[in-house]
Amino acid sequence: MAMGKIPGNDDEGSEGVFAEINITPLTDLFLVLLIIFMVTSTVIVQQGPGGGAKAGLKVNLPKGGAADVTARSTDLSVAVLANGQYVLGGNVVTEDELRGAFDKAKADNPDTVVIVQADEGVSHGTVVQVMELAKRAGLGQLAIGVRDGD
Structure with missing residues (x-):
């Protein structure tokens, strides 16, 4: 003053x-x-929490046409990175942990949709492997995450 x-x-x-x-x-x-x-x-x-792109991961999704699936809170989003690692809920997980997460999701809600977000460089076999793990756990509703084709 x-x-x-x-x-x-x-x-x-x-x-x-x-x-x-x-x-x-x-x-x-x-x-x-x-x-x-x-x-x-x-x-x-x-x-932060969330799956795939929500967690700040760089996944280069392939382009696709229509967006048929809208993600619900009960859906399970699995990202497959270019190096073949699996990401679930923002954390890198092993195949066994992914299998356990699928089993838990089936027990919680049998109508869980598994959304696979794979990088463009990931081999087809790796994506099929994730889908087979989900089907073995009893999760038959599968979707592939793509970016808009525009």
Whole structure:
């Protein structure tokens, strides 16, 4: 707070108090907080829950025509990365863990739809292997995830 004459008053004898607000430190604080939130939100999005592309994974889906399947909350989305790894719920899983997840999904809801999101570079055999694991667990409703053909 600064002491001085009140602006606009030319009388020599009257002194008053007026406040001076310096907003530079406040602006600096807000800019630092903005940067922190930007960095942490990026990390949260990349590591967050969800399957396939929702978890920040780079899966180059092949182009397709019509989008017949709309994902429900009970559906199980499996992403197959270009290197052949399986991703379920944003986490890389082994074949045994994937089999266990299919068994659990069948027990929870027999009408679960398994959506396979495979990278364009993944071999056909790997996609068929995931589909066979789902069918062995009793999940007969399968879908292939594609991106719009536009």
